[in-house]
Amino acid sequence: MVDKLEKVSNEDTLTMENALHDLNKDLLNVAKIKRQIEKGNIEAIQTFDNHRSFKTIKELRNKVTTQSVYKHTKIASPKTLEDVKNHILDHLTQTQNPSDCNKQNKLLCHLAKPCEFACQFHHLVYCFIVGYTTNRTVVIDATDMDYSIKGWEDVFRPVSTTCTSVSADEYDISTPECAMEALHPQDKWMNLTLCQSSHVISLPPLDWLIDPPRYITSGIPDDVAILLSVHISADEALLFWISTLVGFLFQLNDNMEKEAKSFEFGMGINHPVVGLDIKRVDVDNHSLKAYMDHVDRYYDAMDPDGIFIRRRVYLVTDDPDIRSEARDTYQNYQFITNTHYVYLEETGISPITGDELKHNVRDLYILSECDFVVGTFSSQISRLTFELKTFKDDEFEIAFDNMVSLDSKYFFTE
Incomplete structure (x- = not known):
């Protein structure tokens, strides 16, 4: 070697x-x-x-x-992880804001994957992994996005200020099988390697790629992996890389940031507070006690007698029975939940109403601000929360102490 x-x-x-x-x-x-x-x-x-x-x-x-x-x-030798993070963010900013949009190769990312919001968000992260590695500007197509009638920028800052669409002329100069809409799996299989010369690539979900490139299967480009290897292990490098992409994308616009902070204040969320993500759909069930054992240990370490600190828990769950069980069983705790979902459960209204993006973002915003979080990494929400917390923490190692998963170790998938 x-x-x-x-x-x-x-x-x-x-x-x-x-x-x-x-x-x-x-x-x-x-x-x-x-x-x-x-x-x-x-x-x-x-x-x-x-x-x-x-x-x-x-x-x-x-x-x-x-x-x-x-x-x-x-780039100059990055002496710290912060230097590597800034290098990645600078590269993203430059690639997303080309001086001549018409000449820039583009990657069209469709937010129409039929899954929960955190899953759709991770699909966007996957798009940016490809865009970053291939130096393409990612253009978001939120036309068929389930969670918001108004689209991505109703909540988030735009991912570009100079290059936000693909013109008809650009499709004309692209390879047809590479630039078609990636919405129907039966006839949209794609080989990215064969599409590298296409001006526009309309990226399908990962499962529809033929022989995906190494940087997709590993989740991280080689040059980024080597830069990070000076500081952290390979597993940690994947988390750091994905978290940096998530941090770049999860930037609330001014109105949404005000709404999120107002929501946090209105719900009476003060610190310390522990976040719980308890998902029942499509995830192996764990008892409420399994989650709360970790919460007990967290608060016991600060206040063994439970006298001086109010034990607050922000609870995010798709199971209404969990809320009742939590309040009945752990009466020494204050459980705070997003009342929007309580209303949906009581009225039987479908959660896909066209404005769910804001409610999902509020939950993720609060969870990422919690001092300690217990969840399951089989849940997209838990993984996205961990990524947000990792991006926000000034010291990378702190993130590992501030969240517990009851099932798998951290991994990335769209």
Whole structure:
């Protein structure tokens, strides 16, 4: 590996992308071995010794990063995670705001996937993973968005101020099978590699891609992974990367930010407060007690006798019975819920009414502001909450202490 990288430094026989990929793969293998060692796997210890020392890996990683990656990305050596975050955000801002929109290659992202809001939001994140890696401006098509009649900008800031649509002429100069609307899976299968020269790409859901590129299956571009590998592990790098994309997208416009803060004040949400995301639909059920055990431990650590601190919980759930059970069983807690959903449950009105975007955003805004959150990463809402909290935390490591998942570890999917 060292020889290969030194050869790349002296000769142009290999592309930088291949060098980055090889190093990233090598580091991932070492990270897997290291995790097995931490679990007490004796065979892994021997494998690790035979592979190379961790010190050598660290030196190699730093060498390649300083000599190659910074040159490749044209940025100064990022001394902190904040530097890497700013590099990503700057790249997104520049790509989303080209000086000549008509000449810029575009990626059309349809917010019409038939799933809950957090799922649709993660579909948009997936669009931006592709846009970022391919240097395309992402244009949002919210025409058929279930959760808002007025569209994306009714709640969020625009993702671009200079390039917000695709003209008919741009479709005419694009590859037809790459620029068609991605709404019907039976005839919309797409190979992104074959579409790379198309001026416009209308991106289908991930499941409809043929042989998706490596940066999609891994969830993170190689150059970003290497920049982050200097500071954090591969698993942490994925969270950091996705959280940065989420933070770029989850920017409330002025009116929605005022509404969210007014909602928070009106509901009497003060700190400390714990957030609970309890989802019953399409998720393996856990008892309320399983969630509340973590809440008890959080508050007990601050106030063992339960005398000085008001025990507040912001509860987000799709199960009305949970609210009653929580108030009946844990009477020493103040449970706060979004009354909009209580009204829907009592009246039997469908939650898809055309203005659900604001209610979903309020819940996510409050959950991400909570001091501690308990949920399940099988829930899109819990993962999106974790990503928002991670983006907001000044110190990256803090996020891992401020949220608990009752089922899986963190992962990303649209």
